[in-house]
Amino acid sequence: MTLIQLGLVVLAQVAQVAGQILLKQGMTRTVGRVSRVAAGTAMLTFWFLAWLKLLQDLDLSYIYPFEGLSLVLLVFASKIFLGEQMRGSAWIGVGLMTAGMILVGLN
Amino acid sequence: MTEADVAALPARRPAPWYLHAGLHLGLNAALVTISELLLKKGALAAAAAPVPRWLSWTGLAALGSGWVVAGIACYLLSFVNWLYLLRTVPLHIAFPVTNLSHALIPLAAWVLLGERFGPVRGAGIVLLIVGTWFIVRPPDRRGGPA
Numbered sequence: 001m002t003l004i005q006l007g008l009v010v011l012a013q014v015a016q017v018a019g020q021i022l023l024k025q026g027m028t029r030t031v032g033r034v035s036r037v038a039a040g041t042a043m044l045t046f047w048f049l050a051w052l053k054l055l056q057d058l059d060l061s062y063i064y065p066f067e068g069l070s071l072v073l074l075v076f077a078s079k080i081f082l083g084e085q086m087r088g089s090a091w092i093g094v095g096l097m098t099a100g101m102i103l104v105g106l107n
Numbered sequence: 108m109t110e111a112d113v114a115a116l117p118a119r120r121p122a123p124w125y126l127h128a129g130l131h132l133g134l135n136a137a138l139v140t141i142s143e144l145l146l147k148k149g150a151l152a153a154a155a156a157p158v159p160r161w162l163s164w165t166g167l168a169a170l171g172s173g174w175v176v177a178g179i180a181c182y183l184l185s186f187v188n189w190l191y192l193l194r195t196v197p198l199h200i201a202f203p204v205t206n207l208s209h210a211l212i213p214l215a216a217w218v219l220l221g222e223r224f225g226p227v228r229g230a231g232i233v234l235l236i237v238g239t240w241f242i243v244r245p246p247d248r249r250g251g252p253a
Contacts, residue, residue, distance in 0.1 A: 001194060001240075008164065008207030017116050020198070023189075023190070023251060024180070024193055024198045027190060027193045027194055028193075028194075039116065044186075048182070049162075049165035049166060049167065050165065050166075051146075051166070052146065052150060052165060052166020052167070052169050052170075052175070053164060053165050053166035054166070055117045055146055055150040055169075056150040056151075056166050056168075056169060057167060059222050059224070060143060060144070060147040060212060060213075060216040060222060060233075061212070061216040061217065061222045061224055061228065062159050062218060062224070062228065063230055064143065064208075064209070064212045064213065064216075065209065065213075065228075065231060065235055067206075067208075067209070068206070068209060068238070068239070071239060071242065074198075075242060078198060081157040082198065084197070084198070086242075089241050089242075089244075090241065090242045092238075092241045093237075093238040093239065093240070093241030093242035093243075094238065094242070095238070096235070096237050096238030096241060097233075097234065097235050097239065097242075098238075099234050100230075100231040100232065100233070100234030100235035100236075100237075100238060101231065101235065102231070103227055103228070103230055103231030103234060104227075104228050104231035104232065104235075105231075106227060106231075
């Protein structure tokens with residue numbers, strides 16, 4: 001994976017998590033629902049276009065594990081933006097997933 | 108709440124089977140897997156459609172492929188399904204359960220797309236899935252944060 005591809009992966013995953021948070025807030029509130037769902041959809045569109053490019057250049061079984069980055073980011077984001085409480089073991093999960101992605105990346 | 112208050116509440120009928128959250132979680136994993144396979148197939152078959160340079164970081168050139176169109180259709184279905192899940196299941200459960208696709212997709216890429224990978228990538232994928240489980244396993248009975 002080149003540095004540019006890595007950057008695109010990270011940006012795409014950040015956009016995906018931001019999109020998910022916006023959708024979650026949009027679907028569970030009555031005030032500001034439309035704007036949040038619209039912004040979330042825009043974020044996911046960006047993610048999708050970047051993803052199509054990565055699929056053109058790399059194996060599906062190589063690039064797909066990096067979707068896991070969004071879960072790692074999501075653990076942080078749902079704590080910070082949604083106020084959801086995480087157990088200590090969630091952080092073990094974050095560590096294992098990060099190690100897994102490094103292994104795939106080394107490949 | 109008094110008994111009269113309780114009686115005034117609308118009756119909670121059980122949801123019909125096709126709205127069951129578990130069914131829709133499974134459906135989501137299946138739709139995501141199928142859509143990724145179709146998108147990859149389309150990306151491989153991508154005709155070099157002319158794309159303006161400022162969009163060259165995107166995979167827009169692949170949009171001409173029927174595979175990609177079918178993949179997007181599946182993806183949109185999974186998106187509608189996802190909006191429904193967001194209404195019914197907490198995000199920190201709904202999102203990782205759909206990550207079943209981390210096992211399904213490499214498996215399907217091996218079987219259906221002929222991708223081959225060694226033990227290092229395999230081990231990385233296993234670590235990812237185990238890590239997911241640590242994040243999503245259900246809360247223990249004693250209570251405490253999920």
